[in-house]
Amino acid sequence: MKTEIKQLSKEKYKGNLKAYKKYFFEISDRTSKESGAIMIFHRMVCIMGLALFNVMQDEGQSKQESIKKIHELFWRGPYGRNARFISFFVRRAKDPFTTFLKNLGPLNEWFFPCPPWEKTRVDIENGVGWHQTKCYFINFFRNEGQVELCSAYGDCDCRVAELFGEVLELKREKAMCWGDDYCDFLYYKK
Numbered sequence: 001m002k003t004e005i006k007q008l009s010k011e012k013y014k015g016n017l018k019a020y021k022k023y024f025f026e027i028s029d030r031t032s033k034e035s036g037a038i039m040i041f042h043r044m045v046c047i048m049g050l051a052l053f054n055v056m057q058d059e060g061q062s063k064q065e066s067i068k069k070i071h072e073l074f075w076r077g078p079y080g081r082n083a084r085f086i087s088f089f090v091r092r093a094k095d096p097f098t099t100f101l102k103n104l105g106p107l108n109e110w111f112f113p114c115p116p117w118e119k120t121r122v123d124i125e126n127g128v129g130w131h132q133t134k135c136y137f138i139n140f141f142r143n144e145g146q147v148e149l150c151s152a153y154g155d156c157d158c159r160v161a162e163l164f165g166e167v168l169e170l171k172r173e174k175a176m177c178w179g180d181d182y183c184d185f186l187y188y189k190k
Contacts, residue, residue: 001052004073008059016055023051031140039136045074045153046140053149063148071152075159083156087163096167097189101128119185127168127188135183138176150177157185166190 005016027047034043049070056066074080086103093099102108118134141150154177161170169188174180 001048001073004052004069005055008056008061012059016059019058020051020055023054024048027051027144031143042136043140045079046137049074049152050141050144050146050149053146067149067152070149071155074152075156079156080159083160084163087160091164091167096164097187100164100168101187122184122186124186124188127186129184129186131174131182131184132176133182135176141177147177151175154183161187 001020002017005020006013008016024047027050031043031047034040052070052073053066056069057063061069087100090096090099090103117132117136119130119132122129122131135150135154137150137153138147141147154175158170158172161168167190169190171184171186171188173184173186175183177183
């Protein structure tokens with residue numbers, strides 16, 4: 001985060017870092033604590049992203065540019081690195097499509113515990129699909145009044161699927177951060 005904050009304004013770096021910490025603790029104090037390592041992680045990255053977003057807005061950066069930078073920051077960080085590391089092994093499995101869904105896709109109940117995620121399976125030809133009707137990210141950002149920031153997180157699903165472009169394709173036509181009632185995950189086998 002420090003590097004991203006420094007890139008906003010070298011002259012205001014210390015003040016922006018102080019503002020980031022202030023936003024971080026304010027958001028943390030008003031959001032409910034979660035139990036379990038994965039939920040603690042999700043809560044933490046939401047707080048970090050929103051605190052950075054607020055600093056970016058203070059600096060006059062556009063919302064879309066801020067959202068794009070936050071997405072890239074998390075994708076370059078541990079989330080993206082872990083997905084790329086796991087994908088190396090998943091692509092070498094006998095059935096990478098099914099292995100992907102169990103390890104990196106939302107069929108993974110360890111990474112996507114329910115609640116706060118709820119999903120309903122839908123039938124699609126030559127693939128696996130579901131509609132996700134509850135999501136921790138959308139709930140968090142709705143409560144904070146910044147629904148559009150949710151796309152910085154949800155778009156990571158598409159980035160993970162791109163790592164498996166030779167075996168699957170993710171099609172998303174609806175997303176709660178776009179104003180729809182659910183996010184669709186339509187994974188087609190290639």
